[in-house]
Each structure stands twice: as structure tokens, then as C-alpha cells.
Amino acid sequence: MMQFTAAQLAPLIEATIEGNPEMAVQSFGKIEEATPGQLSFLANSKYEEYLYTTKASIVILSHSFVLRYPVSATLLRVKDAYSAFASLLDMYQQLEQASLQGIQQPSYVSPNASVGENVYIGAFAYVGENVRIGKNSKVHPHCFIGNNVQIGENTVLHSGVKIYHQCQVGSQVIIHAGTVIGSDGFGFAPQTDGRLQKVPQIGNVIIEDEVEIGANTTIDRATIGSTLIRKGVKLDNLIQIAHNVEVGNSTVIAAQAGISGSTKIGKGVMIGGQAGIVGHIQLEDGAKVNAQSGVSKSIPKGKAVTGTPAYDYSQALRSQALSRQLPDLERRIKELESIIKDLISTK
């Protein structure tokens, strides 16, 4: 349990103190429910009444707020009470994450794994042979880290992340619960008798620094070589990245999108939710793919597409609008046909 005084908190949020600077708090609470030892805030004047009755030890309040009654809590006066509170809460959670360390029992750490300083390995985590985990990284409960996996520094693997053998994860990476890295790519060679022979998937996945990956996403290992997730890429939940795909720096992919095998995605690309990209094509830097689009051809630099099959964004919107007017277009054709018929018959 960490404890902070008003005097310690004030500089973090550029606050001025009204009351006892030595007043200390250990946790957060809503102003109407807070107990002694808690930090709270008042942003909405609708809740003003609670300010005068709250049991919170410290309350964050805006400079402009004028007290109508005496207040027992120590006040931290700031420009924006809400964002100051949120910012403290965030710092607190980061501190909490940073304070996690040590190897919780029971867990399984192979005797020849190498684990850096201040690393946390949660209960029921499995760390295989020759694994290397850099300093300050946090491996939450139920993670599986296969043989020969390398993990950088300050990386966080949330509960139940599964990383198959030989894969590499960089530093400052965050991977959310249930995500699978390095499962076999989907490759089968049809035999003459109709059976499907598995094509061995002997590559790996490399995830560079500062990548964040959402929950229950899957990234398959390469057939040979590496599936590559470049620096600063952000992937949402439930995304499928197939074998031998490469995703370029700072590209953002929204939930439930799928990228088929061997496709190369450039830098700063944006892919909307539930979009699908076929295999073996290239999305050049800055390309934009609208949600639910089905991309079947390469996209040049900076170009935006939508639809299935996807093409130029503005043209596609125009065609989509017209397709809603199809009943009207058909009616107009019918009218023309009828007029023409009359014209011809009366000719």
C-alpha cells in the first residue's frame, strides 16, 4: 500500500494546497462514498453538497470553485479537477504496475531461463527453456512463454498471453490478455487423395518496441522467416495476422480485422474494424482502409479505400449512395422504355 501526502501530490498536478500539506492518502474514492485516507475530486457542481460532508482526506478542486461552507478535507486546487484526478489515477496505476516484482508461487520458470531485475512473474506463469526476459518486464499470471523466446525491457504481458517457442518481443510492449503469438500459420498442401498435408511452420514472430496488442488477438508464426510487427504498431482486440505478414511502423489496426498471409503493410497505415485484406499484396505507407472493407488489390501510398471489393473511397461512397437508389434508377429506365415504345409506335 503506497501513501502520498498533499505536499507530494501537488507538484504532480500543478496544484496549490489549501489545508494540511501533510494529509496523506492511500487510495481513490468518489466524493460521496470516500472514506478517510482517500483522495477524491469535485468536477461537477451537481455534486457540490458532498464536498461539505465528504470523509475524503484530500479533494481535488478547480481554482475557480468558490466554497460556500467550510470543508474538512485538504484541498488541491488545479485548473481542471477531472483531468488532474485522472492523471493521478493513471500515474498510480503505472506505479502499481512498476511495483510488481518477484516470482509469485506457484509458477514454472525453467532453470536456464534468464530473468532481469525487477521482473514480475505471476502465479501459474510458465517460462520455458532459454527464455530471456529483460529488466522491469511484467509477466502476469497464466502467461505461457515457450522455449527460446526473448522479451525486452519494461514489457507487460497481461494474464493468459501465449507466446510460442522462438518468438521475439521487444521493449515497452504491452500485450493484453488471451492473445496468442506464434501459433502455426495456416498452410496445407492438398494431396491427390484429397487429404491436406500440413506445411511445416518453422519461422517465428518478431514484435518490435512500443507495440501494443489488444485481447484475444492471434499472430501466426512465419512458414520460414518471421512475421513482423514493426515499432509502435497498435493492434486492437480479436485481430488475425497470418503467417509472413509484415506490419509497418506506427500502423493502427482496429478490432476484428484480418490480414492474410505474406501481405506487407507500410508505415502509418490505418485499417478499420472487421476489414479483411487478402494475401500477398502491399498496402503502402499511409494507406487507409475503411471498416468492413475487403481489400483484394495493393493500395498505393496514402490512398483511402472502402467497400468489398475495396476501391477509391470517394467513388465508392458515390456508388454506394446510387445503389440505394437502384429502385429509382430502374423506374426511370422503365419510363424511358415506355416512352420510346410510344414514340416508335406513333412514328
Add this chain to the structure above:
Amino acid sequence: MMQFTAAQLAPLIEATIEGNPEMAVQSFGKIEEATPGQLSFLANSKYEEYLYTTKASIVILSHSFVLRYPVSATLLRVKDAYSAFASLLDMYQQLEQASLQGIQQPSYVSPNASVGENVYIGAFAYVGENVRIGKNSKVHPHCFIGNNVQIGENTVLHSGVKIYHQCQVGSQVIIHAGTVIGSDGFGFAPQTDGRLQKVPQIGNVIIEDEVEIGANTTIDRATIGSTLIRKGVKLDNLIQIAHNVEVGNSTVIAAQAGISGSTKIGKGVMIGGQAGIVGHIQLEDGAKVNAQSGVSKSIPKGKAVTGTPAYDYSQALRSQALSRQLPDLERRIKELESIIKDLISTK
């Protein structure tokens, strides 16, 4: 191992007993494979021969079935043998679930977690600090329950459910294997140098009573405040619910649908499989979204939509039908052009 006599079972399925009312069974079996101590049924006369040779101790049979030979099993005569058997099987599984209790070892339960009566905590489950679990709830193996999570009564978390810190789950809730509750929302602020700065996600997820959630679904925590799943909501497998979404009472969402951030969904809404809903819109009570639709605008009360982008269901069906006839429409336009050309030239 629970054991039931014919006399105990009969009132549960409104059966009359033929044979020994003290005959007891402990498990279920198919009539052709059953062993002594098992309960079986005959619904399909195709299997009648097995009735006379079965080793089952009790057989459920319809009132109308006329025996042609003597039967050694005790008979429970009912109106519909199949549904009586299914109903007993269901009661049995509920009893089995209810009979699970105690803390299986090895598991990890924080010393300051509070666990109610008759709670089951399976092997390899992780229960964090200040967690509260209400009576009769069942936490199956490999579940992760983060710090300060609250779980109500009679709730079942199947194997491998992950619930991040601070989230709340109500009573009579069922969550299936692999589902993730409370992962970070997908929010990043682009910096001038192209890097993407993570926006802290400091809210939580609140799941109210009587909700059921399928397998490998993901529900992100709110940026600030709560992602809300209201009472009686039913979510299928592999669904994505983004941060700050609200899903209203008794709404049903089918598999692989995705709801983007801050969208509000009313009561009794029905969303088909693989549908996608953009962020920051509202689906009013009773709205209906067809499977695979892409909803980009708010939907008024009770209205049905389909297509991508989705609009009025009946109109969209008419346009979809016409879009199949586009080759024919184009041919008709060509014919008109050719006739007009002739008309003008002969004029």
C-alpha cells in the same frame, strides 16, 4: 457421485413407475451401451430392440409405447421420453455445478480476498487483492480475477476467464471460457513525430445480473467511467465491445459482432453475427441489425436495418435484389441508347 432412485426421479418428470421404485442410478448412458446403475431412454422405435437387452437400471419411455417382450429395467413412463431425459440431464448438470465447492489446490487466493459460502475456486485460478466473490459462485480453473474485482452470487466463470482489476460482475452471470473483461480500450493520441501516445484507460467494466457471455469475447474497460453491460444481456462468442459502450437490458448480440467506442445500445436490441457498429452512435430500444451489416448512423426505436452502410431493411433488400440485376439494367440502357441513336439519325 450422486445417486437417485426411480421414486426420486419420477416426480421431477411427472412419470409413473413400472418396476422397482428403489432402483438407483448414478449416471446416464445410451440405451445400447448403458451399464448397471445408468439411466437411459428410448424415444426412437428404431432402437426398440435394445430396450429388451439393455443393462440400464432405469429407462424412460413414453406412455404410449407398447412392450412386446419383458424388460429388466425399471421404467419411467412419461409423455415425451426425449425431453424428459434432456430435462433430467440438465437438472443433473446444474446440480453438479452447484455441488462444486471449496478451493482446489494449487490456486492463488489473496489473503484479503473475501469469498462467500459454497464458492468453488478451481485449481490454477488467481484471485487478486480485495476481491469479493458472492456465495455459490463458481470460479473454474485458470480464471484470473484482478485486484478489487467484485463478483456477485451464483455466478459461473468458466475456465480461463480473465477479469482485469476494478471490474464488477453481477449475480447469476455466466461467462464462458477465454473471455476477457476489462482490457484497455483502444485509444492513442498521434504525436507530431508520428508516434502514438497511449491514452490511459482508467475506467472499468460493469456487468449486471443475469448476463451470459460466450467464449473468447472481449469487453474493454472505459477510458473514464464504465463500459456497461446491463441486466439480462446475452453475448455470443468472439464479440468485441469497445470502451465506454453501453448495452441495454436483454439485448442479444450474435457471434463475431463488434461495437465501437462510446456507442449506446438500448433495451431488447438484436444484433446479428459479424455486424459492426461505429462509435458514438445510438441504437434505440428494439432496433434490429442484420448479420454482417455495417451500421454507421444511429437507429431509431424498433427499426430494422441491413447492408453496409446499413439502412432500412426492406428498401435495402430491394436494392440488393436489383444490384444482382445490374447486368440486365445495363443491357436495357444500351438498347435504349441504340434505339434513340436510330431515331435521331432517321429523323
Add this chain to the structure above:
Amino acid sequence: MMQFTAAQLAPLIEATIEGNPEMAVQSFGKIEEATPGQLSFLANSKYEEYLYTTKASIVILSHSFVLRYPVSATLLRVKDAYSAFASLLDMYQQLEQASLQGIQQPSYVSPNASVGENVYIGAFAYVGENVRIGKNSKVHPHCFIGNNVQIGENTVLHSGVKIYHQCQVGSQVIIHAGTVIGSDGFGFAPQTDGRLQKVPQIGNVIIEDEVEIGANTTIDRATIGSTLIRKGVKLDNLIQIAHNVEVGNSTVIAAQAGISGSTKIGKGVMIGGQAGIVGHIQLEDGAKVNAQSGVSKSIPKGKAVTGTPAYDYSQALRSQALSRQLPDLERRIKELESIIKDLISTK
């Protein structure tokens, strides 16, 4: 740690040996980074320089490659260095998988579970009551195997696979990490007061031999009876298979596709990524469904479909192409209208 000599490796890849046939290796490395005791290869002449300085003990090289300097490593000369190396790596990984055996601690194996010869049960795996696991099968860490589940021989369950009670998995099956087998089907009966009453799901899932299933896929148990995945089926990642579905022999389904309840899929069917199939229809043998299609009607034998709603592949492509030309079609209609107007007025 396994060790192999050049003489042992040569026949596996039809190689001839240049150098010491007793030279031994225990692992693999890139030619520019390899250390003594490692096996490497040179396929791309761009890296030729490393051949003369490498510390690898054995290097695989093509017959046609002409040395320009002396080489310290023992050489294995083959037709294609790259595929020979890949083939050895694959054999090695299969050996490694096969060499896994024994029950790693801590794990939970019910005293009345039956476990065959050479079975591996990883740390934190849970094996329930009356489970039967056939010989040589590998249950990786964090797997959950519910009561009465049966698993065949030579089957591999990767980390975190969850198999609910009563389900059956055949032999030579591979299931990737995070996949859930046997979760409840999605069935609710609306009550007069708007509440949704759960329909008990008391069937199971049966997975036949030689099936491979990707990561984080979900297969629901049948309401009554069995959800069936037939012999040789290959399912990719993040797929949804609903209750009572049947998937026929050697059918292939790509990532993120979804099959709704009670649909029957024949043999040798191919379903593209993100496709959705409604419930209660039939896809006959050899049907082909394009990626992202929405199939709402049964498909006859061998027929290919695309689009949402899906219909004949070639016709749909023609209509899709024309829908892009809708602005042009509308312009042509406008022109016709204007000409007709002139014709009539000048008449």
C-alpha cells in the same frame, strides 16, 4: 539436448559429406551468428563471405556452389540448401514435440483420469474426472480438460486450450492456443416479460482424427447431440462454429469465418476468411464461399458463391463491377431522359 553428427544428418536430406562425418551439432543458427555446435546453411550467395568465417560446425550447401576459399565447417552438399535446412528444422521440432513426456508439476490430474504411454501433461494443466488421453498425446501448460473428455493418440493441445466436459477429440489432432471446445451454444427462449430463458445445452462436440484447429477459435457444444468436426477438417484462427453444426471431411475454413447453428457443411468445402453462414442450411460437397461473403441459402455441390447475400460467383463479380459504374449508368440514363425530352418537345 539432442545431438546429431553429419553422418546421421546426411541420409535425412540426401546429402554428401565434405569434411568430418563425426562433427556434431545440437542446435540451429544463422551463418553469420552461428556458434560451435550449431548447424547452418548458405542458400543466398549474398551471404557467401560468412561461409569462410562462420563458427558453425556444419553448413548445408548446394552441390553447385563452388568454394573460393577453404572452409572450416563440415559441409553437407544437397540439391537445395534452403529446403534441406527447413526440412531438418521441421524434423527437429517434431522430435522435440515427441520427446515431451511425463507430468510436469504443478499440474492437476484427477485420480481417475486415464493417461496413455508417453503422454505429456504440462505445468498448470487441468485434467478432470474420467478423462482418457491416448498414448503420445501432448497437453501443453494451462490446458483445461473437463470431466469425461476423451482424447485420442498423438494429439497435441497447445497452451491454454479449453475443452468442456463430455467432448471428444480424435487422434493426430492439433489444436492451437486459446481455442475453446464445447462452450454452451447460444440459445435463449424469450419470455413474455422480455427476459431471455437459457435453453440448456446438454450435447457435446466431437472432433474426429487429423483435424487441425487454429488459435482462439470457438466451437460450441450441441443443444442435444453433437457438434461434429469430421476427419481432416482444417480450421484457422478466431473462427466461430455454433451448436449442432457439422463440418465434413477435409473441409477448409479460413480465419474469422462464422458458421451459425445447425448448418451442415459437406466434404471438401472451402470457406474464405470472415465469411458468415446462416443457420439451418446446407453447403454441399465441394462448395466454395469467397472471403467476407454472407451465405443465406444452401449451396449445391461444387458451386462457388460470393457477396452478401452470396450468389453465383461469376454473376456476382459482374454485378460488383457494374455497381462501381453506377455513376456512369446514372449519367447515361440522364442523357437518355434529356434526349427523349427534346425529341418529344420538338415532335
